[in-house]
Amino acid sequence: MALAEERLGLAQLLLPWYRDHGRHELPWRQTRDDYALWLAEVLLQQTQVRTALPYYGRFLSAFPSWQDLASAPLDAVLAQWSGLGYYARARNAHRAAQMVVQEHGGRFPPTMAAAMALPGVGRSTAAAVLASAYGQDQAILDANARRVLFRAAGLIGEPRSSTNDRKLWRIAEAETPAGAAHDYNQAIQDLGAVLCRAARPDCPNCPLQSRCRAAALPKRRELPREGDRSARPRRYATLLLARDDGGRVLLQRRPERGIWGGLWSLPSLDDEQILVDSSLRAQVLERYAAAVGLVLHEQSLGPVQRHTFSHFSLEYAVLHASLRVQAVADKGSPLLCWDLAAALQLGLPSPIRRLLEQLD
Ligand code: SF4
Structure with missing residues (x-):
């Protein structure tokens, strides 16, 4: 069996680490409200936590519910989004809220297919909301989870190639523990943000070190490479x-x-x-x-x-x-x-x- 296909058993190492070191203070960790969780996921797409944090609070104050966002003028939504970039997200969020109100009774739709039909909601975003808001066993593969699994499984090549993408989703689904997807998803996101960073991962302090294929290989653990920003x-x-x-x-x-x-x-x-x-x-x-x-x-x-x-x-x-x-x-x-x-x-x-x- 290929290394990447082996079951790595990450949850039993990750969850205790998360209990002690997770970012439990983040405001979207204090709620199971489907609207607030969806909003956090949308704000965090391509955006770092510290950038998204003030927007999350302001946005929730301006539009506290699906109904408030759906009925707001688009200009008011864009004004709250101003400075955050990737403005298609704001337009998609506005349309998604209107669909939730009109077609789903003002609740985030409870199935993957219906959730992914909302504008701006991809597989990982849908899974994150379903796991956290409704307790479903759904695996995520956001940028942090993708990097951790890529390294832990010792993959090489382009992380978003269709081959690696398929492998990563398979691993993500195999590793996500039944009944604890919410905590596990938060844990792997935090590990990617705090220890398994894009540059200079902190392997000596990582709870996954014993199961990580990249930990002992300095070249491997710098993979996948980020785009050259210069x-x-x-x-x-x-x-x-x-x-x-x-x-x-x-x-x-x-x-x-x-x-x-x-x-x-x-x-x-x-x-x-x-x-x-x-x-x-x-x-x-x-x-x-x-x-x-x-x-x-x-x-x-x-x-x-x-x-x-x-x-x-x-x-x-x-x-x-x-x-x-x-x-x-x-x-x-x-x-x-x-x-x-x-x-x-x-x-x-x-x-x-x-x-x-x-x-x-
Ligand atoms: S051991 Fe290092 S490369 Fe592997 S998951 Fe942990 S921080 Fe990332």
Whole structure:
């Protein structure tokens, strides 16, 4: 039998460790409420615990139930999500809450198939909620569990290849103990976050050391490799900060797909050259103004700044301009002038929110 297929018997080692060293203080560990647990799982997708924590509290206060989230305007949901990134999650969460209310009587659906039909709910998220909220024996395979099992089973290669994915799910299901999936799932998540970290795992203090195939192999225990973050491609943008005589600021709703999807942002003049070429900048600004029917006058160009996304970094500068216009007040328009106070209530990308907060 291949090493990876052997039963490793991890639960009996993990659960005592979890009792003594688990992160029991996390607020989503204090509840078995299906809505609160689902919300935590969604917030934690691609996000570290310390980043998600303040959002969890604020989000629960703003939308304490499925019904509250389902009936909220999308802008209010995006505003609470502002700064957390991966905004498709917020739109999916809003739609999922509406489905739960309309189709499932205001409860997280109790079967894997129905749970996975909700937007933004994959197999691991569905399993985590079903195990914790309803006590079902469901195995998870989030990023932390995936890394622990990959190493413990001594796998090699790309962890998300279909072959390894199948193996990992098989191992996850075999290792998840009947009647204790909730605790085991929390335990393996904590082990991955606290000891079996992506870089420099703390094998000497790990309860799985005796069963771990990678523990004795320094090269193996650094696997799977994380993507090389320094190799992110760069993109460029000039963001137009245009204000009218009353101090209102021109904002544009981003398309749902792509970066900052669905959020309100400064209009972007996407052209690398205009960051350095002022005559080209004037032409681009003029073209843009004509296209959207505004009168714009450049005032100054701010310094180049960088914002890092998961797959690329954005280098951008803010082009300050005065705006003369009576129009762009149609509430249905994706291009709209906003009073500053009202703008700050919208779902905004974090660099844009910081910028607007500094304006008078
Ligand atoms: S022994 Fe090391 S590599 Fe293996 S699970 Fe523990 S921390 Fe991870």
